[in-house]
Amino acid sequence: xxxxxxxxxxxxxxxxxxxxxxxxxxxxxxxxxxxxxxxxxxxxxxxxxxxxxxxxxxxxxxxxxxxxxxxxxxxxxxxxxxxxxxxxxxxxxxxxxxxxxxxxxxxxxxxxxxxxxxxxxxxxxxxxxxxxxxxxxxxxxxxxxxxxxxxxxxxxxxxxxxxxxxxxxxxxxxxxxxxxxxxxxxxxxxxxxxxxxxxxxxxxxxxxxxxxxxxxxxxxxxxxxxxxxxxxxxxxxxxxxxxxxxxxxxxxxxxxxxxxxxxxxxxxxxxxxxxxxxxxxxxxxxxxxxxxxxxxxxxxxxxxxxxxxxxxxxxxxxxxxxxxxxxxxxxxxxxxxxxxxxxxxxxxxxxxxxxxxxxxxxxxxxxxxxxxxxxxxxxxxxxxxxxxxxxxxxxxxxxxxxxxxxxxxxxxxxxxxxxxxxxxxxxxxxxxxxxxxxxxxxxxxxxxxxxxxxxxxxxxxxxxxxxxxxxxxxxxxxxxxxxxxxxxxxxxxxxxxxxxxxxxxxxxxxxxxxxxxxxxxxxx
Ligand SMILES: Cc1cc2nc3c(=O)[nH]c(=O)nc-3n(C[C@H](O)[C@H](O)[C@H](O)COP(=O)(O)OP(=O)(O)OC[C@H]3O[C@@H](n4cnc5c(N)ncnc54)[C@H](O)[C@@H]3O)c2cc1C
Numbered sequence: 443x444x445x446x447x448x449x450x451x452x453x454x455x456x457x458x459x460x461x462x463x464x465x466x467x468x469x470x471x472x473x474x475x476x477x478x479x480x481x482x483x484x485x486x487x488x489x490x491x492x493x494x495x496x497x498x499x500x501x502x503x504x505x506x507x508x509x510x511x512x513x514x515x516x517x518x519x520x521x522x523x524x525x526x527x528x529x530x531x532x533x534x535x536x537x538x539x540x541x542x543x544x545x546x547x548x549x550x551x552x553x554x555x556x557x558x559x560x561x562x563x564x565x566x567x568x569x570x571x572x573x574x575x576x577x578x579x580x581x582x583x584x585x586x587x588x589x590x591x592x593x594x595x596x597x598x599x600x601x602x603x604x605x606x607x608x609x610x611x612x613x614x615x616x617x618x619x620x621x622x623x624x625x626x627x628x629x630x631x632x633x634x635x636x637x638x639x640x641x642x643x644x645x646x647x648x649x650x651x652x653x654x655x656x657x658x659x660x661x662x663x664x665x666x667x668x669x670x671x672x673x674x675x676x677x678x679x680x681x682x683x684x685x686x687x688x689x690x691x692x693x694x695x696x697x698x699x700x701x702x703x704x705x706x707x708x709x710x711x712x713x714x715x716x717x718x719x720x721x722x723x724x725x726x727x728x729x730x731x732x733x734x735x736x737x738x739x740x741x742x743x744x745x746x747x748x749x750x751x752x753x754x755x756x757x758x759x760x761x762x763x764x765x766x767x768x769x770x771x772x773x774x775x776x777x778x779x780x781x782x783x784x785x786x787x788x789x790x791x792x793x794x795x796x797x798x799x800x801x802x803x804x805x806x807x808x809x810x811x812x813x814x815x816x817x818x819x820x821x822x823x824x825x826x827x828x829x830x831x832x833x834x835x836x837x838x839x840x841x842x843x844x845x846x847x848x849x850x851x852x853x854x855x856x857x858x859x860x861x862x863x864x865x866x867x868x869x870x871x872x873x874x875x876x877x878x879x880x881x882x883x884x885x886x887x888x889x890x891x892x893x894x895x896x897x898x899x900x901x902x903x904x905x906x907x908x909x910x911x912x913x914x915x916x917x918x919x920x921x922x923x924x925x926x927x928x929x930x931x932x933x934x935x936x937x938x939x940x941x942x943x944x945x946x947x948x949x950x951x952x953x954x955x956x957x958x959x960x961x962x963x964x965x966x
Contacts, residue, residue: 458620462487462548464541466555467530470587470710471515472668473522475612477585478554482528483616487625489548490523490530492516493540497563499643503842503850506645507812511846513637514666515709520633522668528619529629532637537567538574545578548625553582556710559590559755561850562762588714589748590755590851597752597937601944604748608718664705664813664846671706675717678703679724679737686736690963692881693804696815701740704847705813707747718744745945746965751851753938761854762835765934766865768927772917775833787830790904791822792840794891797903800878801825803891812846816963817881819845820860821872827861828871828914829905834861859966862918865931866939867966869918871911940965 463485465478471492473479482488494512498504520530533540544550553575558564575582586592589604621629640647665673678701689699706712721744725737754760764770771777774784790796794805804818814822819841826837838857842848855864862869882888894900921927936942945965 458486459484460486461552462489462550463552463554464488464544464548464550465490465528466553467492467519468555468558468710469708470556470713471512471519472671472711472713473519473615474668475713475716476556476615477587477613478556478583479528480613480616481554481583482552483619485552486620487548487550487622488528488619489544489550489621489625489629490528491540491544492530492532493537494532494534494638494643495537495567496534497536497567499645501561501563502839503561503848505843506640506647507846508848509640509643509645511664511666511705511709513639515668515711516637518667518669520637524633526616526618527621529621529626529633531629531632534638534643538570541571541574545580547628551580553580555582555584556587557584557590557592559588559751559851562758565758587710588751589745590751592755594752594756597939597942599944600749600752600942601745604745608715608744610715612713612715612719664702666705666709666711668711671703671711674702674706675712675720678740679720681733683724683736683740684730684733687739690739690815691817692887693807693815693818694882694887696818697813700815702813704849708847708849714744714748742946743963746963747849747852749940749943749945749965750855751849752943753855754851756937760858761850764863764865765858765938766863766927766930768865768924768930769863769918769921772863772921773827773831773833775836780832780836784830784832787904788826788832788836788840790901791826791830791832791837795901796825797901798825798829798874798907799888799892799895799900800874800882803882803888806891808841808844812844814845817872817877819856820870820963821874821877823857823860824870824872825874829907829910831910831914834858834863855966864938864966865922865927865934867964869915871915873907875907938966
């Protein structure tokens, strides 16, 4: 995948490169800070493609809400690119087949894209594309777009690398692209075609209906596309970040008080560098100490984004396997089939009818809007892992489908961290009752999402909290005390640990602040 035929020399002489370049859009649906686009602008002929892959549509993490959002991002992007003379074709099919077909119409010799840290299917796809490029004599160049480092040998110094990448000047948007007139004509019929619909793609239409249900605070329905992403970023930097650290925890305040940038980062309508640099500029510019304090808390979390993604990049198997192999087989669903009782519990959890009002309210908000704040995500997982004693993979797949911002590296690392299978973190067990009292003392949130509470329509708790937790803790602490588990913890810390990366500690040092901050997120 390393491009040895770099066009830099031709550019220095001020002439366009005589070859043809194809920009392959993936999870980078923007014009700004887009290195593959900028490179393609130096070529005599350039074309862009987005491939809607059946492997993605059929993957267990994909939900029609992701596809709807993608299509809503593609529409304005296609217009912006066309205005600069770059046709964006949207094709459906397996990547190598689409590239092959395209090459017959447009004989490109260069392929430009961003790197991707995805789940198994996209990793296999990238390997197939690399083989195809090699066989066809196409040079494929990939650029990083986050702080994730490919083929990283050692985590030491990772935070410095992140900083360097994020402080580098953003890539300018090219003024225009070149394309011979006969190719332009050939693309016209493609461009006049409307984008495919969910129906065209064979996806259920009703599945996104719930998501459009707007919640009273207004950010319930998120807007897709680069313009919307910039609006969300700037409304946060200007005003919504005031009180950010206070607003993170309660699901009532978080909806407005969190940045709400995660889906934009996941689909690449904003680059991480853009968000980082805009945040640092806002910190410098604001006269408000409180706003600056909130923004600094947010800036730290941007590093976490890439830190967690790096774990999947370094160890792709964490999507399926425990970080700590000493916990293998601990829970049903980990190498064993779920029994009927486990399945019933899982279903009740997925449907938001566990009889624990805070759990059910959060699950219902998530299903309706595609978003939930960090603490409540962690509580849902803790409930599935400790109260219901379920292995993380099936609950994780269900959540991946619900989260509009599904980002594999963050998701699978967090699923394991909140389930206690990393072998190195303090076990974080959330009591839904305490969370309800702390975060929703007047019951406003619960009443909004569980209106039938207090009537015979609401189920009894599906487990006895006290005995379920006592049993879960006993099993996990016993296991962690074994010499094998201790040895393994050391190796995991070496490979993935945040301290080794050079990231500042996520938890404050004083006990008082620690208690207030617990559950707002931490590192491993
Ligand atoms: C079980 C579980 C699964 C998760 N899955 C995802 C996922 O698939 N995609 C995703 O983007 N986030 C995930 N998170 C992390 C976090 O909950 C979301 O990033 C956050 O709620 C998104 O809302 P926001 O953009 O308003 O966040 P903000 O609080 O405004 O944070 C800003 C950005 O920082 C990053 N960030 C914040 N918290 C974390 C964290 N704990 N770990 C890593 N990065 C963080 C995200 O990029 C986020 O967009 C998960 C958390 C848990 C507990």
